[in-house]
Amino acid sequence: MKKSLMEKESMDMDLNLLKVFCEIYNTKSLTKAGKILGMSQPTISRKLQGLRELFKDPLFVSKEHQLEPTAKALGIFPEVKQAVEGCYLLFSRSNEPAFKKVIIACSDDFEYFVGPAIVGSFSEKMPEVQVIFHQTNTLGAERKLLQREADFCLTGGGTHSNLVAREGFGFHADVCLYCKEEGRKESKLSLQEYLLRPHISVHYGGGEGVSDEIIRRKEKNRRLVAMTSHYSGLERYILGTKYVALVPLFFARILTQKFPELTYCEMPFKNVLDPVELSYRKDLLRNRFFKDCRQILVDTLSKIDWN
Template sequence: MAVDLNLLVVFQTLMSELNATRAAARLGVSQAAVSASLKRLREAYGDPLFQRTQRGLLPTPRAILLQPRIEEALGIIEGTLDASTSHADGTAKATIVRIGLSDDFEMAFGTRILALAKQKMPHVRIVFRQTNSLMGAQAMNEKDIDLAITSGGFNDGRLKHLSLGHSDYMIVYDRAYRDGDAPFTTGEYVARDHILVSFSGLTGITDDVLAEHGLRRRVRAATTHFSALAFLLRGTDGVATIPSHAAMALRDLGMFGLSPCPLRFPRYAFGVSWRFDTIRNPTVMQVRDLIIEALEPAKIGALSE
């Protein structure tokens, strides 16, 4: 019996979303079209495949058994298309792999990831897309990104996470506006103007740490991007408290100094995440391995030397 391959894509999307409305939006079709495709799938496989519940769609045991086989079939087809794409001169077209990450990781590890990709996977084009631990799971499940580098992991059974290391926080400042390289005292730290880097733009981990000691800081400005600090701190006596890996990247520009924080900040884990079905895409898995190599603890530690 011939099966429309588009029906398999609908099945895969329904298994990912477990919601017909979201599946329709992701596929760019009407909900009625998804319902019609599901009806045809049920007829083809002789099984309801999905049961409606108050929380969305619940896959039947048959659907759960079918999922890996259908994903593998679609992966094989996608692989044949990738293998056949080439330029007129016979050179291979670049395969695009999208990595979601916040710009502190991009600043610290982006160059290393690109260098490894150029050396080991020259026909792969890396696309960095801004995301964070709040939005990364949705972006991966909607296939807007292939991999994610974030702090912590994701509480999502469709995703797999590998922890790669830990980071803490350091103070960054313009060396021209401070005498010497001695660590900041608590008094000097609180007295300085601060640049806040925060998704909300209102508060950050520094405020929580200071509050534990009955202290407050004076925030002169806020930004959502770590990469803006090179311009916002330059030529001022302000400071910023940011993850160590991003602080070291700014230090390497030559004009910024670093100091440990005078108060204890919590350390946090970071790592790489991917969808379970990514294992059937060897190119993405190779890029994942490049990320693991680029972020391995030994090399992270070398940044501070």
């Protein structure tokens, strides 16, 4: 019987090489593939060189600022993809006896808002399952899924790999959260008031957000006094001060109910709405356990009013 190309080369190849090939093929970029796989530029370049030596072909050539697959790469991609998916399936089957937990990665504001509902749904429908929440954001969600550090991610988008499935549940808006002031009648901050106030920024990656880009286009700047990676404890920065923070509307409602001294208003400029997406590896649903977990998550998230 004639052996397939993947069978002939399997002795000299590991799963990481196959994953590198698939991601370069899908993204047409070493940088993007490296981010998805959590590899540095030198590491993924070495992996590509190893693939080229193994297959005795360039596999990808630079053309108009992206990497295009060669004829050989186009020919072997279906087998490589099948091999990667087969390995994932094998790993999932080998772990079946231990399936008593599901790992959900999300930012802490999402967990604060929908975590109790998710835990309640699992307690009712799959009481034998332990729900574990991990922290992530749009920048880290795809890596967590592909590195098998999480089973599901709930984020504002951020996943692009063909190996990852995505389901949307609407959009949410951001609002200005600040402390009430005695004698103040206005319930909305003007752009000037907003810019004059000191700002607390919540950004998981420690960088600027979309709102900063919008303000900069107006040739304005906000006065940033502190930056934190989590929403938890944000009220401690704002209570009794003039600080203002941009937070999701659903999170602002929770805090203002818990702390009557706080209030919120619409942003004084038009901002983009953030999507709410549930993502997971496509091969995950080949296992009945995770298929049932996904259904519980979908049913729960479909009932949530994000605005």
